[in-house]
Amino acid sequence: MPFLSSFIIDPTTDPIIDVLVDGYVWDLSETTTITWALADGLNPNHVWDDRSGAIQTFSAALATFEQFINVEFVYLGDFTSPITAGQAGADIVYTLDNSFVDDGTLAYAYYPGPEPFTNFEQYATEGGDVFMNFSNEFIASSSFQPGSDGFYTVIHEIGHAMGLKHPFDSSPGRPTLDELDQNVVRDLDWFSILSYSDQYAAELERWDPATPMVLDVLGLQFMYGVNTSTFAGDTTHALTSEDYYYTIWDASGVDRVDASGQSEGWTIFLPDFAATPLLETLSGFAMPSSQFDGTLVDSAPTEMIWLMGDIENATGSAFDDWINGTPLDNDLRGGGGNDELEGFAGNDVIDGNDGLDLAYYPGSQTSYTLTLGADAITVQDRRADGVGTDTLRNIEIVEFYSEDERQTLDLQHFGGPASLSGADLESFIELYIAYFNRAPDALGLNFWGTAFANGTTLQEMASLFIDQPEIRATYAEELSNEDFATAVYENVLGRVPDQDGFEFWVGVLDSGAVSRDQFILSVLEGAKADAPVGASQDFIDQQQADRAFLADKTDIGALYAVHRGMSDVDNAIAIMSQFDGSESSLSEAVSTIEQLYSAALDPDTGAFLMPVVGVLDNPFDAIA
Structure with a gap:
C-alpha cells in the first residue's frame, strides 16, 4: 500500500481557519482512507507492555476525529519501528518511544508528508508520525482515559499529524488566537486541543478535551470535508x-x-x-x-x-x-x-x-x-x-x-380568557360597556377574564371597577342618583329609562339597598333576564330592542378587543361613540375598527395585539 503524499494550501484570509490550519494537508484526492500503525521507537526497547491497550487508545483517539471529517482511519498493524511501518504504507504511526527527552516534551508529531514537506529528521516516511515521550512522567503514568492529560496529548498530536498548528504559533498570513477577538475565542484547551493553556493544569486525569474542540473541527472540516x-x-x-x-x-x-x-x-x-x-x-x-x-x-x-x-x-x-x-x-x-x-x-x-x-x-x-x-x-x-x-x-x-x-x-x-365560555367573555365586554361606556381594551379584558377564570366573581369585579379613575370620569361622584341612573341606561341600553323602572331604581339607590357598582350590574342582568309572567307586549318589545342594542355594542367590543386584540383606550372610546343603534352606525363602527386594525398591523408603527381565538364567533367576518 503506497504512503500518502501531501500538498500545501495557502492562507484563506479567514482568521478562524487560518489560526489553526498551517497549510500541510494529506492528499485524499484518490481516497478517503488514511492508514495508521503502532510501532516501537527507533531504539529496540518496548515501552508499552499492553499492546492491545495501546491499539485501543489510539484507535479511540482517531475515532474522535473520524466522526467529524470525510476520512476513514484504517489500522495497518503493529511494527518494530516507525520506519518499517512507513515502508509498509502506514501514513500515521504512533511510535512508543522511550528515548530520554528532558525538555518537558510530552510528545511530538510531524505534519502530513512526505511532499512538499520534506524537512524530516530521521526517515522518509516520518510525515504524520507521532512520538510519545515515555520518559516524561505525565505520559508514563497516565491512564489514557478520556479527559486525562495522556489522552489529551494523543489527540493533540493527531491534530498536528492532520495539519493543525498551535493556536499560539504564527506563520505568514496565519494569525495566533491572541490576535483574534478575545470576546469570541481564547487560547484555551476547550476551544482547541492544539492549545497549551489549561485552566485546570493540576488536574491530570480529568477536565481535558476528549475530542477535537470547536476550532479544531472547523479547521479539519475545511481541509478534509464533513462526515x-x-x-x-x-x-x-x-x-x-x-x-x-x-x-x-x-x-x-x-x-x-x-x-x-x-x-x-x-x-x-x-x-x-x-x-x-x-x-x-x-x-x-x-x-x-x-x-x-x-x-x-x-x-x-x-x-x-x-x-x-x-x-x-x-x-x-x-x-x-x-x-x-x-x-x-x-x-x-x-x-x-x-x-x-x-x-x-x-x-x-x-x-x-x-x-x-x-x-x-x-x-x-x-x-x-x-x-x-x-x-x-x-x-x-x-x-x-x-x-x-x-x-x-x-x-x-x-x-x-x-x-x-x-x-x-x-x-x-x-392568559386566561381562552379557557372561558363565550357567555362569560361577553359578560366582561358588557361590563366595559356599562362601566366605561367604551369597547374593552384587549389587555384589560384579558386581565379581568383571567381574574374570573381564577375565581373573581362579576360582583367583585363590579366593586373593583367602580373605583377606577375612568369610571369616575364616566360617572362623576357628584351626579345625583337620578342623573346616574339616566347615564347608566344611556350607556347600556341607548335610551332613557322608562318611568316605572326609573322610579324603582332611583328609590333603591336613595335607600342604599343597592350600591352604584351593583346597580350597573343589575341593569345588565335585567336587560338579559326573561320577561316576567304577564308582561305586556310593549314591555317585551322594549326588552328585545334593549337586548339587540346591547348585543350590537357587545359585538363591536368583541371585534375590537377579542378578535382584533387592540388595546388603545382612546380608540376604544371613539369606535363605541360611533354607534347609536342604527345599522349604518354599526357598519361605520366596524369599518373604523378594521381601519385601526390595518394600521395596528404595521410592524414598525403599529401596536401590540392580543386577540383571543376559539371562544367567540366573529359576526362581522362576512362584512370584514
Missing part, C-alpha cells in the same frame, strides 16, 4: 456529565439534545453561530449553568459540550435551564425548574413544562401579535425579518427586549 453520515438520522443526544470536554457533531436529521438526566440546571445554545463563511457548519454549546459566566470567554467550565452541525431541538433538566434556539424550527422544552427559553428565528414550539417559565422575544412589543387559544398561545413577529411565529405552552412570562427597554407580559394575569 455526512455521523448521526445522519433523527437523533436524541443525551447530555452526559463527564470529567472531560467533548464535541457532538450531527450531520442531519431532526435532532434533540436532552439534559433531562442532569442533576442541575444547564445552559444550552443550539448550533446557530457560523464562525466562518468557508463552512456551513454551525456551532453552539452546552454546560452547567453554574459554570456559565455570561459569556463563553469569561467561563471556566469543568463540563463543556460543543454542539455542532444540525441540531434543532432541546430538552432541559428538572432544574432552572437557559435554552436558546436557532433560525430553524425548534422544539424547546423546559423541565421542572424556572426556565428561560428563546427560539430566535423560525416557527418554534416552546414548552416550559413545570415551574415559572419565561420566553424571550427581541424587538419592541409593538411588533408582535400574541394570540390566546385554549390549547396554546402563539407569538407572531410581524416584521419581515423577524423571528417567525412561535407556539407557547406552559409559559408564564413573555419578555420583549431591545437595547432601550424590556417589556414584560405576565401571562398568569393575562
Whole structure:
C-alpha cells in the first residue's frame, strides 16, 4: 500500500481557519482512507507492555476525529519501528518511544508528508508520525482515559499529524488566537486541543478535551470535508456529565439534545453561530449553568459540550435551564425548574413544562401579535425579518427586549380568557360597556377574564371597577342618583329609562339597598333576564330592542378587543361613540375598527395585539 503524499494550501484570509490550519494537508484526492500503525521507537526497547491497550487508545483517539471529517482511519498493524511501518504504507504511526527527552516534551508529531514537506529528521516516511515521550512522567503514568492529560496529548498530536498548528504559533498570513477577538475565542484547551493553556493544569486525569474542540473541527472540516453520515438520522443526544470536554457533531436529521438526566440546571445554545463563511457548519454549546459566566470567554467550565452541525431541538433538566434556539424550527422544552427559553428565528414550539417559565422575544412589543387559544398561545413577529411565529405552552412570562427597554407580559394575569365560555367573555365586554361606556381594551379584558377564570366573581369585579379613575370620569361622584341612573341606561341600553323602572331604581339607590357598582350590574342582568309572567307586549318589545342594542355594542367590543386584540383606550372610546343603534352606525363602527386594525398591523408603527381565538364567533367576518 503506497504512503500518502501531501500538498500545501495557502492562507484563506479567514482568521478562524487560518489560526489553526498551517497549510500541510494529506492528499485524499484518490481516497478517503488514511492508514495508521503502532510501532516501537527507533531504539529496540518496548515501552508499552499492553499492546492491545495501546491499539485501543489510539484507535479511540482517531475515532474522535473520524466522526467529524470525510476520512476513514484504517489500522495497518503493529511494527518494530516507525520506519518499517512507513515502508509498509502506514501514513500515521504512533511510535512508543522511550528515548530520554528532558525538555518537558510530552510528545511530538510531524505534519502530513512526505511532499512538499520534506524537512524530516530521521526517515522518509516520518510525515504524520507521532512520538510519545515515555520518559516524561505525565505520559508514563497516565491512564489514557478520556479527559486525562495522556489522552489529551494523543489527540493533540493527531491534530498536528492532520495539519493543525498551535493556536499560539504564527506563520505568514496565519494569525495566533491572541490576535483574534478575545470576546469570541481564547487560547484555551476547550476551544482547541492544539492549545497549551489549561485552566485546570493540576488536574491530570480529568477536565481535558476528549475530542477535537470547536476550532479544531472547523479547521479539519475545511481541509478534509464533513462526515455526512455521523448521526445522519433523527437523533436524541443525551447530555452526559463527564470529567472531560467533548464535541457532538450531527450531520442531519431532526435532532434533540436532552439534559433531562442532569442533576442541575444547564445552559444550552443550539448550533446557530457560523464562525466562518468557508463552512456551513454551525456551532453552539452546552454546560452547567453554574459554570456559565455570561459569556463563553469569561467561563471556566469543568463540563463543556460543543454542539455542532444540525441540531434543532432541546430538552432541559428538572432544574432552572437557559435554552436558546436557532433560525430553524425548534422544539424547546423546559423541565421542572424556572426556565428561560428563546427560539430566535423560525416557527418554534416552546414548552416550559413545570415551574415559572419565561420566553424571550427581541424587538419592541409593538411588533408582535400574541394570540390566546385554549390549547396554546402563539407569538407572531410581524416584521419581515423577524423571528417567525412561535407556539407557547406552559409559559408564564413573555419578555420583549431591545437595547432601550424590556417589556414584560405576565401571562398568569393575562392568559386566561381562552379557557372561558363565550357567555362569560361577553359578560366582561358588557361590563366595559356599562362601566366605561367604551369597547374593552384587549389587555384589560384579558386581565379581568383571567381574574374570573381564577375565581373573581362579576360582583367583585363590579366593586373593583367602580373605583377606577375612568369610571369616575364616566360617572362623576357628584351626579345625583337620578342623573346616574339616566347615564347608566344611556350607556347600556341607548335610551332613557322608562318611568316605572326609573322610579324603582332611583328609590333603591336613595335607600342604599343597592350600591352604584351593583346597580350597573343589575341593569345588565335585567336587560338579559326573561320577561316576567304577564308582561305586556310593549314591555317585551322594549326588552328585545334593549337586548339587540346591547348585543350590537357587545359585538363591536368583541371585534375590537377579542378578535382584533387592540388595546388603545382612546380608540376604544371613539369606535363605541360611533354607534347609536342604527345599522349604518354599526357598519361605520366596524369599518373604523378594521381601519385601526390595518394600521395596528404595521410592524414598525403599529401596536401590540392580543386577540383571543376559539371562544367567540366573529359576526362581522362576512362584512370584514
